[in-house]
Amino acid sequence: MAVxxxxxxxxxxxxxxxxxxAEERMDExxxxxxxxxxxxxxxxxxxxxxxxxxxxxxxxxxxERVITVxxxxxxxxxxxxxxxxxE
Amino acid sequence: MKTTTIKNFAGLxxxxxxxxxxxxxxxxxxxxxxxxxxxxxxxxxILENKLPLRGKEVKLLRSARHLSMVEFGKQLGVTHNAVMxxxxxxxxxxxxxxxxxxxxxxxxxxxxDFPKSFEDVKCYADLPKKxxxxxxxx
Numbered sequence: 060m061a062v063x064x065x066x067x068x069x070x071x072x073x074x075x076x077x078x079x080x081a082e083e084r085m086d087e088x089x090x091x092x093x094x095x096x097x098x099x100x101x102x103x104x105x106x107x108x109x110x111x112x113x114x115x116x117x118x119x120x121x122x123e124r125v126i127t128v129x130x131x132x133x134x135x136x137x138x139x140x141x142x143x144x145x146e
Numbered sequence: 147m148k149t150t151t152i153k154n155f156a157g158l159x160x161x162x163x164x165x166x167x168x169x170x171x172x173x174x175x176x177x178x179x180x181x182x183x184x185x186x187x188x189x190x191x192i193l194e195n196k197l198p199l200r201g202k203e204v205k206l207l208r209s210a211r212h213l214s215m216v217e218f219g220k221q222l223g224v225t226h227n228a229v230m231x232x233x234x235x236x237x238x239x240x241x242x243x244x245x246x247x248x249x250x251x252x253x254x255x256x257x258x259d260f261p262k263s264f265e266d267v268k269c270y271a272d273l274p275k276k277x278x279x280x281x282x283x284x
Contacts, residue, residue, distance in 0.1 A: 073180065073182065076171070076177060076178075077176060077181055078174050078175070079150065079168065079174065079175045082152065082181065085181070086154050086156060086157055088157075089156065089157045089205055091181070091182075091185055091205075091210065092181040092182040092185060092212075093182070093209045093211075093212035094209065097214075121208070121209060121212070121213065121214045122205075122215055122233065123214075123215070133171050136171065136176075140173075
């Protein structure tokens with residue numbers, strides 16, 4: 060549980076690095092840094108994705124779209140990736 | 147430091163950002179700058195160069211200031227549905243009166259030079275026909 064809270068806090072403060080693939084996804088889907096930070100504030104679902112070894116948060120973008128962000132710590136760096144639920 | 151080029155930044159077909167620093171991590175290459183920094187760079191370019199404002203540009207400007215549709219609408223005196231409609235029609239240019247209001251609002255938000263006359267803020271330009279290349283300073 061503590062990991063989820065730590066990630067949510069880092070997410071909402073913008074303390075994360077974006078993997079390049081996620082950056083491309085964001086451009087394709089018009090998602091912005093503020094949207095990711097808002098997920099840290101508004102998430103209504105969180106789960107550990109065993110296959111991807113990531114902590115996933117489902118929440119609202121600033122335009123109220125539902126988005127999922129996948130988070131992993133590498134050392135002290137929180138790395139964000141994104142994927143569609145069905146992938 | 148390694149760098150990369152981002153094409154179609156923020157979904158804007160004309161916008162390319164070069165010299166974006168990246169660093170290698172165990173998870174793969176990551177941006178070595180805040181994405182918000184790039185968003186602000188693009189937003190300021192759009193405002194300073196008086197590019198036409200379509201839904202896509204409005205979304206970038208709003209998001210770069212971390213404003214929700216409701217917050218932005220309140221500031222501008224329109225409903226969040228109005229903002230949603232603008233952004234939903236991403237490739238359609240705003241009505242001139244709306245474009246003026248949005249432009250003035252964000253010039254103020256980004257602390258950019260405020261126009262001295264009405265003529266200065268009006269925008270008759272078309273979208274750039276060539277790619278706009280922004281560079282991140284080394």
